[in-house]
Amino acid sequence: MQLICLGWVIGIATMGKTFPMLQSLLIPSIVLFIIVVLLKWTVLKHDHSLYFKCLQLCIGFSLGMTLGYSYAYMQLTDRLAFREQQTEQVEVIVYVKNLNEWGDQSIQQKIQVLNRHAEVVQWQAFLKNEIDLKQQTSLELGQYYRLQGNTRPAHSYATKGSFDQEQWYIQQNIMSGFKVSAVQKLSEQDIYSLGYGRYVRQQHSVLNQVRLWVEQQRLALRHFIAQQPVRNKGLLLALLTGDQSLLQPETEQLFQRFGMSHLLAISGPHVLIFALLLCWSLHQLICRYCPQIYLKCPKQYLLILPFCLCVLLYCAFVGFEIPALRTLLTCLLMSAFVLLKQKIQPLSILLFSASILLIFDPFSILSAAFWLSYGACFVLLRIYQTVQQQNHLEEIKTWTQAIKIQLKILIESQWKISLALLPLMLVFFKQIAWVTPLSNLFAIPWIGLLIVPLDIIAAFGYFIFEPLGGLFFQINDLCISGLLLFIQWLDWIFSPTLQPIAMNTWTLFSLCLGLVILFLPRGVVPKLWVILCFIPLIAVDADQNDFELTVLDVGQGQAIFIRDQEQTLMIDMGGNYDESKFSVGKQIILPFLSVNGVSQLNQLILTHLDQDHRGGYESIKHDFPIKKVYSNEQLDVENLSQFDYCHQGQQWHWSDRVNISVLSPKPEHLARAKFEKNERSCVVYLQVKNVQPYQNFLLMGDAGWETEYHILQAYPDLKVDVLVLGHHGSRHSSAYHFLKQLKPKLTVASAGWNNRYGHPSVMVESRLKDLNIPLLTTIEHGSIRFFKQKNIMSIAFERDSQRWLKH
Template structure:
């Protein structure tokens, strides 16, 4: 039986997947695994075969048993009493301290929690989010290391689940890290009880020491980049650099991955032998150093996988044995899944092991078919092709996008970074500790190299067409893709007769399978999604024929902060909510972008959207520009040659058969006279006979003018104006339109008191079905010729 560890690891992973899907009892799964082991052992003893299947099935059962056992014990010891409660927590810091602007984030393992005068003993991992009030506090927080014992009063809250379709499920993410509560408080209330000796604390100190050395050697932006590439501090990488690399499929270069571990391990072994160490001593030095390097750089899954494989590889070289990389890969997977079975659900684990397996299986075959006379070039092209093909289904599953530029980008950039950027970066760090001048010379070379790479990548990142967005594919498509890929490899790597008979068919089948997720079946329904953007408005309308209308883009009010308070990347509704949703839906472009008016909570997220998606038309009101945010947005439209239209009020347009829309307000005259909320665009959509009224932030004066100009029909769906403020939705207005259903876009616990109890009472008196984004999350209304369906992401009590 070849590669038993690989077979066992595959079975173990499948078993965890079965347990995730179907659950069950860990004891039952374990007994089943024991039964398979006994029966398979007896059968193998008598028949001398079947060992592979026995090992696979044993792995399935024990993997499922492990996950069910861990899941059953993964719960909070704290009593559940609503979403928030005040408590004093005391515990040990178990994560590196993340200081970003005026906020500190760290994880503690509690030993005591005092909740409503009740002391709860026991371990509970809590993620603390502490506010900084002074710049001096920031310096204090940066010195906090793992192992420190502290006590702090906090507000314990439950993490959010996803509040928008395709959104990030923070609660599930923390659950996989055994965290069930967040603790919000102030740094000034932290009481450091003791700073005992801790190995992890010393590693944190050494990492901070190296980061300070990089700050001395490199300019600020490049220093942040090198902290990410060499030390695993991804959050130090400038946000704009990360966006460019991510858009081109090169983000893996900015964080420690198997590529970096391979370069480090190779350099370590070669350097040790050049210093005169024997092969055995060089191997021993590498084996001891690599685990320390893994912990120093954050111990993420790709790092652990590469470190385990590198250590086993070095051992095999030192012993003069043949390297069985597939078995090493299986051992690495078993180690990580045994340590934490939730890792199987992480994109990093899936990408790291899938790509590595594909490279080990196919690189030699593919490189032999590439028609150049340079073996190294052939191998490089084969590696890029295989890595892209293997990662594609996982990228569109988890991130819903793929860049056509990533093929060429990886082909051109990865060799330069691998052969020059990373090695000389490490060398500058080492030499800089001996002689800062020599280290600065090497750093200058790396800085110029990255400056050139960044210039090229920034230019390529401006192109929107090569970026394709996919909706999440179904499970059967993932199986079909994997089968088609294997078929292509079998057809193209075979002899001339096989390639002649199967080559064209395999290529055609591969292209067809890739295009399936982009093909939408025929439908006769319109979908309106009111996104939860906090205290703001944003709605996406998708028509049966594929037209996409984006109404407003949410946003937050600008708040001037001191330099020390500014975060690495300011919160942007467009990047955090709108863009992820549009990608999740597989939307490639926006046909109509409607700006109801220029308030920040309606247009703040639009710039990010316009920079990533092609926008065909913009519709805005007649009012003059209201501020710097709207002026900047209009400049962005002009730079991208996007036509900006002012609608003719009263004119009814047929968007598609059965779907019409009509702008009711403001007219040219009222648009000049009114500003602010009463300049909001108001439009009526007729969808298969159903009436949908979108009102922006129009207030009662605007409502009265609309009633004077138009004889409004009964409204089936009303987007409530101004987040349910008492200055809108007047008695006469509701009496005139008599809505059946109302959607209020409003932020949770907002400081304005929206929605007004007075307005809610007006709706309730009329029996209106009220939906709210603060309580229900995103709200999706689907309208077809014969049906009407409303769904929400958060299942609140109604």
């Protein structure tokens, strides 16, 4: 059964991928499983041979995996059918049943859209703070509205390693964003007259009314804390309900730098603390007033029901977040095992819990919270098993010994959890803070044993007698101030920063395998094997990376990554109009380099200094080492970097097969680069020998017609197989004569989805069509990767890697 559950989880984890073979194995797996079960019950009832047992395990795992894959495939297909694809102005009828989220620029509100499809779908509405405050048009819980505005479909930067907004929308069951321009409140009678009476009746059901009441109480608690005379309102609310609407950006950044962001989310211990507090109080009342009850019903049986109800109540109160759901399912399963007098096997409970959760919400597999929550739980169970074994060997005689043992467990659990979750942290966040174990060593017990219990008591006080709740919140504010004082002291001593880690798939797999061996019980696998697993982390194989050229999807901008063996080069790094709001450098370029195992660049060529080409560099130049930077204008670089102008005649011979040269601008034209940035762009020509069908790449930067004319004059026999269009495919670049003479086999345009410039231009597309030259765009395909396989130059598109990225 465990292997079936494990196969189920792994099968669900393939969500977004397409494996026709797995789908074709579903029926055979079911048939084989039925045959094996029948054989086990009849002919081979007393057969305990190793071969038959292995056969059962393999078929059980195969069945679980194929079922999981098929279930995930169907669920994703159903959800993708309701996703919005285009931006358009619409009028929708909506119902509000979820608590909103306050942001600096807007209020985000999940809305149920009644009139868009045959089924009700969920969108994410964005309302400006000014509208809500001045015109009093905020969306109230439990109310219906007619909204006018523009749909904002999710469109990710399809670059490996960057945040996948489309995946997040799918996981959250959000079919579109929606920018609200007008709001009109509707009555239930209006909704009935519009033909949605059935939906209104559904919302009147007991379960939906309870859910609405919970959301209203969460909102009331938010307003109550916001009005309290305390300094740490955001932390008080976030640690109680997971609502981060009041959290200050400075506090959030502080927790991020110390690797403690997970403490701001509701986790299993929060739920258990609440349940244990109430059950302990109930136990004390029983012991004081009617202890004879325990003679009729053992304590563990009597308290199981209130304990589970408390866990359920708190999970509902925090919005059924994944860590809380994991705790709820685990508690229910363990309670069932206790009532049925079955032996509790922690790993089995964990697998059953994950499997059940994925039945009800298979999309939770896409969340980092799922993997981190269950990963931490697995490590804690291993620590618990170790402690149990030690307790059998050690006899605790004094309270000082007990304290020493508890401190030992605390320290051991922190370094083990930090180490065990390292691969997951690298997969999801691409960076770590080395001070995390030290900060968590103090913060976790301080929050878990003091702040969270006080928060819960204060919330109880609020519901019973508001001044009492306010008093406890103020006391807790002092406790949080003490925690922040300690963190700020650590900040003053260590000044920690999040370190980006470069690790490719192979080294990451080796790290995971080594950690699994390290955490296995003694005697299963020799611990010295860990050394073999960790060798790839320090070994450098110069020949492991064959040639590749990737045109990254950085929106409206350009960034090109080139690698051949140990040599790495980037041409431009993209850039947002305001890197402080959204940093292309930190949120796209650095994660991409990290997942490709690149810890430094040999060269960077900034074709010119427009923001959409150099902005990403400015945001990461202090954090990422680059040996040499080239541009057509003078540029301030880091002390460890060298600067030089790029100009015609420069050449770099990386190897016998790769040559790079600069075709423009001429050295005498560099003085005009400040005033003619686009035309004086650095134009790079790259040749890869002995490959087919793409050998010669011409990268035009933002160069226009004038530069194209000079290139044709200077290099009349220039061979080009792949042309990266100048100025993102602008109509002032890629002249008809230029395209006709070069006659590339393929052209690429790096441009942003729905960009206001209309790039690539319709005129350029028409020229290419007339000349029968194919065009690939980062809008349609995401990052476009050319890579060498033996003597073939192949192409891969990032938007082909996941089903939700395809449009």
